[in-house]
Amino acid sequence: MTDDLDRLQRAFRAIALDDAADAERAARRIEPALLAEMRARRSPERPRSISRIVGLAMAAALVGGLAAPVWIVTRGARPPRAEAPNVAAPPVEITTSFLPLAYSAMPLTDARVVRLEVPRTALAAFGLTPIDAVETTRTGTVLADVLVGDDGLARAVRFVRAARAPGVTP
């Protein structure tokens, strides 16, 4: 029985060595990818465009007067679409600047904008006075674009109204 175990042990050692050789072969493929990941993680380029855009939006919101009881109309924030001439132009939207929310300081690598209907009272929470320029929906809510990070936390919000027709100033 001891002899059995000795041979078994020798077989274990041989298998371990074979596996180490296989691991070394695998490492040649894997290691460059891991080092690339390591470089990417410490690269200053990581917080790229979206966080920069968010930062600019937040700065704009703060500088633009968080407490101002007026709307800051940012007409033309969206580039005009190059539609076919015979297609009706989409309605122009009038928006506030992005206003920072509670998690605005948290870093993010990616984000998306989600459009929601929020209570009209949300405007007051941002120091905005609901005036005629703000158009409520039939249910008494207003439209808001919420900037949501890839972690699911909302970073900023802007309020939206749709103009009645392109080129119409409210």
Place this chain on the structure above:
Amino acid sequence: MDDSRLLERIRQGDENAFAELFARHRAAVFRYAAHMGGAGAADDIVQEVFLALLRQLSHYDASRGSVGAYLLGITRRQVFKRSAAAPPPPLDDDGDSTSALESPDGNPFDDLSRAETVERVRAAIATLPAAYREAVVLCELNELDYATAAAVMDCPVGTVRSRLHRARALLSAKLAAIRPGAVTVHD
């Protein structure tokens, strides 16, 4: 330089430190991945384990075990996540069921050349119940001590000992079963 120091340097962006840590532990991680998750998945599992390390550098707690055990713990989770199965179910570690598994008369290795023996043992390991196989991979192939293996397997040290004992008995029995007249001798 010990592993903890290497981890510190990796946190500071030292690629050489990462290469050194990878070289030290890749074989153990690969072995576990290959024997527990399948040879075809081993490369991907190894990559996932070290990527997880890079992403969670601050998660390692030296007071809870070695870097090697930490990496094998990640490997274990990766393997079971991929197989969509729970970790090896607890086996009857207290019963005396090994007697039926002891080798019959004669030496099961006598008729096998060394290379054949290695391949037979490898194949036999693959057929072991996962909990026994895990004990063999950690203690025999990776040469971990019982305490470290127990930490990786998340079970008492006594359980590791009994699983290993039964695994050896099962392997001997499996090899004995294929001996009679089934093997060509190459000496």
